[in-house]
Amino acid sequence: MVSGGGPKGLTAEQRQALRHQLAAPILAGIKTRLDELHPTLLPQSPLGKAVSYALAEWEPLNRYLEDGRLEVDNNLTENALRPSCVGKKNYLFFGHPGAGWRSAVIYSVIVSCRRRKIDPWEYLRDLMRRLPAAKNHDIPDLVPARWKPSASPWKS
Numbered sequence: 749m750v751s752g753g754g755p756k757g758l759t760a761e762q763r764q765a766l767r768h769q770l771a772a773p774i775l776a777g778i779k780t781r782l783d784e785l786h787p788t789l790l791p792q793s794p795l796g797k798a799v800s801y802a803l804a805e806w807e808p809l810n811r812y813l814e815d816g817r818l819e820v821d822n823n824l825t826e827n828a829l830r831p832s833c834v835g836k837k838n839y840l841f842f843g844h845p846g847a848g849w850r851s852a853v854i855y856s857v858i859v860s861c862r863r864r865k866i867d868p869w870e871y872l873r874d875l876m877r878r879l880p881a882a883k884n885h886d887i888p889d890l891v892p893a894r895w896k897p898s899a900s901p902w903k904s
Contacts, residue, residue: 763816772813779806828859860892874898 758766782799789796802809812818861868874897875890888894 760816764813767813767816775810828863831855857892864892866892866895870897871895
C-alpha cells in the first residue's frame with residue numbers, strides 16, 4: 749500500500765533513509781540466520797515451513813526499504829476491509845442476488861473516499877449531478893482518486 753506521508757511528518761525520502769539506517773541491518777541479520785537454519789530443518793516441520801516461507805517471500809518483505817511511500821504493513825488495507833468482512837454473513841440475505849454485489853461497490857466507493865479524506869456524501873452528491881451529462885472519456889476523472897469537486901452553481 750502506498751501512503752502519502754509518514755510518521756512524524758517525514759517525507760518519503762526521509763523514511764527511506766531512516767529504514768536503510770535502522771531496519772536494513774536488522775533484516776540482514778535475520779536473513780543470515782534464516783540461511784543458516786534452512787539446511788538444518790526438516791522441510792515439513794512447522795519451523796522448516798516457516799523458514800522456507802520467509803525465504804521465499806524475502807524480496808517482497810524487503811520492498812518497503814526501496815520506497816519510503818510504502819507502508820511496512822498492510823494494516824490500513826485490513827482496517828478498510830474489516831467492515832465488509834464483519835458483516836459478510838448478513839450480506840448473504842439482502843433479498844436479491846445482485847444486491848450483495850451492489851453493496852460491495854458502494855462500500856468500495858465510500859472507503860476510497862475516506863482514504864482520500866473526501867466526504868462520501870459530498871462526492872456522491874456531486875457525482876450524481878455530473879453523471880447524466882458526462883461523456884465516456886469523462887468517467888476516469890470522476891473516480892475518488894481523481895475527483896475534483898465541481899464548481900457548479902447547483903452545488904448546495
